[in-house]
Amino acid sequence: MSAEAVRPGAVPGAASAVSRGGRPRRRVLRPGRRPGVVDLRGAGRARGAVELRFPAGDLVVVSGLPGSGKSTLMQRVVPPLDRRGALVHRIDSQDVRERWERGRLRRLPYALYRPLVRVAHYLALRRALRSGDSVVVHDCGTLAWVRGWLARAAVRGGRGLHLVLLDVPPEVALSGQESRGRGVSGYAFARHRGAVGRLVGAAEAARLPYGVGSAVLLDRRAANTLETIGFD
Numbered sequence: 001m002s003a004e005a006v007r008p009g010a011v012p013g014a015a016s017a018v019s020r021g022g023r024p025r026r027r028v029l030r031p032g033r034r035p036g037v038v039d040l041r042g043a044g045r046a047r048g049a050v051e052l053r054f055p056a057g058d059l060v061v062v063s064g065l066p067g068s069g070k071s072t073l074m075q076r077v078v079p080p081l082d083r084r085g086a087l088v089h090r091i092d093s094q095d096v097r098e099r100w101e102r103g104r105l106r107r108l109p110y111a112l113y114r115p116l117v118r119v120a121h122y123l124a125l126r127r128a129l130r131s132g133d134s135v136v137v138h139d140c141g142t143l144a145w146v147r148g149w150l151a152r153a154a155v156r157g158g159r160g161l162h163l164v165l166l167d168v169p170p171e172v173a174l175s176g177q178e179s180r181g182r183g184v185s186g187y188a189f190a191r192h193r194g195a196v197g198r199l200v201g202a203a204e205a206a207r208l209p210y211g212v213g214s215a216v217l218l219d220r221r222a223a224n225t226l227e228t229i230g231f232d
Helices: 070-077 093-101 109-132 144-157 169-182 185-203 220-225
Strands: 004-006 027-029 036-039 048-052 061-063 088-091 134-139 161-168 216-217 227-229
Touching: 004 216, 036 185, 048 161, 061 070, 061 088, 061 185, 070 134, 070 185, 070 227, 088 109, 093 109, 109 144, 134 144, 144 161, 169 185, 185 216, 216 220
Parallel strands: 004 036, 027 048, 036 216, 048 227, 061 134, 061 161, 088 134, 161 216
Antiparallel strands: none
């Protein structure tokens, strides 16, 4: 699928950056209104608070390197309801893992029950997709079949599929892994780097994966200014 690269100021439906009183206010960007890529990376592009708004019922995939801050971002900016009061599903395998770690298996090494966590995560994602509600899902980027599944679900349901890509340097992601005390092997991290690098490169070239209608590129600064991933 081809896509059009769009600068933030050219995004359809973007709110003015200045309020009537002359004070900076939150910018509302609506990437899902037409195929395209919104690049908020770089000094000066993510000025002030930013809110991303997608059509209600659409699917948003948050992807990036392990340790880049995907789970933290989703916990902070994804509200439980859309603007009409309908449920927004936040699907993150990290949430599943933490629930299991607080349960009866907490004394066991994670490697022993990781397959069960994966199964529980994908079952939760399946239920969310079947609900027809808005969904924001954490994706590591290495499993092409997951993106294919999401794309097919979006097409069948007449819904849009969108990417939010966290583009951070590998050393920053490794630092994030260290700070949370949960790392991945060097081999796995290399796979993640390759997969995420390909996604970022495709977005930069405005060649989005099959079924994806829009993408938003964030660096650490832009992620910090993002206040909401919402639906209306």
